[in-house]
Amino acid sequence: MRLYNTLTRDLDQVLTDAHRSGETPFSMYVCGPTVQDVPHFGHARAALIPDVFRRALEHQGIEVLHVRNITDVEDKIITRAEEEDRDPAAVSEQYSRVYEAQMKRLGILEPHIVPRATGHIIEMIELIELLLDSGHAYVVEGGADAIPGSDDVMFRVRSFEGYGKLSNRDVDQSLAGARVDADARKEDAADFVLWKAAKPGEPSWRSPWGPGRPGWHIECSAMARKYLGSDFDLHTGGTDLIFPHHENEIAQAEAAYGERFARLWLHNGMLNIDGEKMSKSLGNFITLDDAISRYGGPVVRLYFLQIHYRSIAQFSGERLREVESAWNRLTGFVSTAPEGGQARQEVMTAAVAALGDDLNTPEVVSAMFTQVKEGHAALADGRSADAGAARATVMELAGLLGLDLATGTHDDTDVAPLVETLLELRDAAREAKDYATSDTIRDALSAAGIVVEDSRDGARWRRS
Structure with missing residues (x-):
């Protein structure tokens, strides 16, 4: 199996001898949601791609350890809570449950571990202390609106020699291409916050630097390290997370521990609508709930499976209706063709090989519809055995992709x-x-x- 590794910009081998022998599980960390609102249609892709990859591994008998975090303390959550005059914890709990329910409707396998940021403050503080002790971080006074006695902690970006290796740009290029918050307290404009001083009315935790809360980037570094150790196998997320989030994760973890943070980095392409990335900040999003309620979870899943994960997906209601018709053809054939046939092994072997070649789901989907076409031809000719074999192959291909043909769509x-x-x-x-x-x-x-x-x-x- 090979995947395109963002870190090396090449197709890299996925499995080691230790994975094949069962000595160690394949470890994967999936960047989960920041739970300040309902998920939009594009959020499905970031969870779906690692789900399909996990299924491909388990189909080959490889044990997988799957971790997907929930960011339940962050600026956007606090802002939403202030707008609604609610406790930030109530906001994050509500939308965590909504997200998890939507993932079930999409047929996403439940991760083995779902850590929440607020449950790992101790690990984050310990990581920040390591960075301070090694000179990669420094303390500054909290801003003018901070509670007296609380400080910020900053990461010295230029102290980490490998900064920029994931996004393939140096520090000055990163500054030129990003909106940098002008903060006179920073030693360098590129430095970013590890710990935020507490402000009145915001959630905070005790720390050596006074009350405060973690920065976004430190959360994933600490949680991934806790459950998967250093140099785990795979880290995933959307391409919008490559910089600065994933770049900063690497810098923090490797500066603190002196070990590689993750071996493989998988990033899925964004979902565009009218030529722009689907985004809540742009107000151009379709909620995932609306899409699933209208078309069904399997149709939404099939929508993304027909597009290679690294390609930019273009949202279209017309395209969704086409996929719905395609799904109806699948379920219609399965309910018509005779049961009890044996799946065609040459087709299944080719499908597994396609998934092993940078997760080529469109090729597997194409094979599924080829079997439907051949199965209908067999039915028309009275070749029930061939129709049964086609049906069995379609069912097994669908299972490989996480599509449950037994459920149908809206009955x-x-x-x-x-x-x-x-x-x-x-x-x-x-x-x-x-x-x-x-x-x-x-x-x-x-x-x-x-x-x-x-x-x-x-x-x-x-x-x-």
Whole structure:
């Protein structure tokens, strides 16, 4: 298995002999959500990609240790709490539960460990103390709005020789391309905060530098180290986290411990809408709940699986409807074809190889629909054994991708065979120029709440 490693900018081997022998599990840390609001459609991708990767490993008998954090103390959470006159802990708890519920609806496997930042303040303080002792950090007085007796702690970016190796840019390039907060207390404009002095009304914890709270970057460094140790196997997240978040994680951890922080770095592409990244700050987002409620979790999952994880995904309602029709074709075939066949091993071997080649999910999805097409042809010819083999292959390919074909979408599994059959009759009528029959079928489907949309690839359908 090979993955594109952001750190080396090359396809690197995933497994070691220790993984293959079962001596040690494959360790992966997934950057989880900052829980100040409901997740939007794009947030699904950052959880889905490592989920598929984990499934590919476990399919080959590799044990996986999967950690995904929750950032439950951060500026955005505090701002949301102030706007709603609520306790920040209540805000983070509410949206943590919403996020976890949405992940279940997407079929995301539950991580083995889900650490929360607020439960690891001690580990963060210990890490900051190591950085202070080694000269990589320094203490400054809290800002004008800080509680008296509380200080900030800053990281000396230029003290870490390897800074910029993940994002492939030096410190001065990073400064030129980023909005830097002008702070006269910093030794260097590039330095970033490890510990924030407490402000009135904000959550805080006791520390050697007075009451305060951790900076965002130190949270992941401390939690990953606690559960996976140094030099764990894989760290994942969206490309928007490469700089500064992941770059700073590396700097903090490696400066403190003198060991590599993570061996492989996997970053998924962003989701764009109207040419811009889908973002709550831009106000151009679609909530994940809305998308799942309208189309179903499997359709949202299939939407992303049809795009390579490193590519930028373009959000489109039209595209979602196309994927919904594709899902209906899958469930319709599975409910029609005979059960009990054996999956075609040559197809499964090729699918596993595709996932092992930088997680090529589009190739696996394509193979699944090829089997549906061949299965329908076999049914039409009366070759039930071939249709059964196609069905078994589709089911196993879907399982490899985490798609549960047994559940259907909005109960469409029950009606899909009937709708597909009527559409085939409608296609035959259109070819025979029997437009009266074609229109009658379409009208009947419309009356039953089924919308038929004609395209270059044939008729698609969805519930109205």
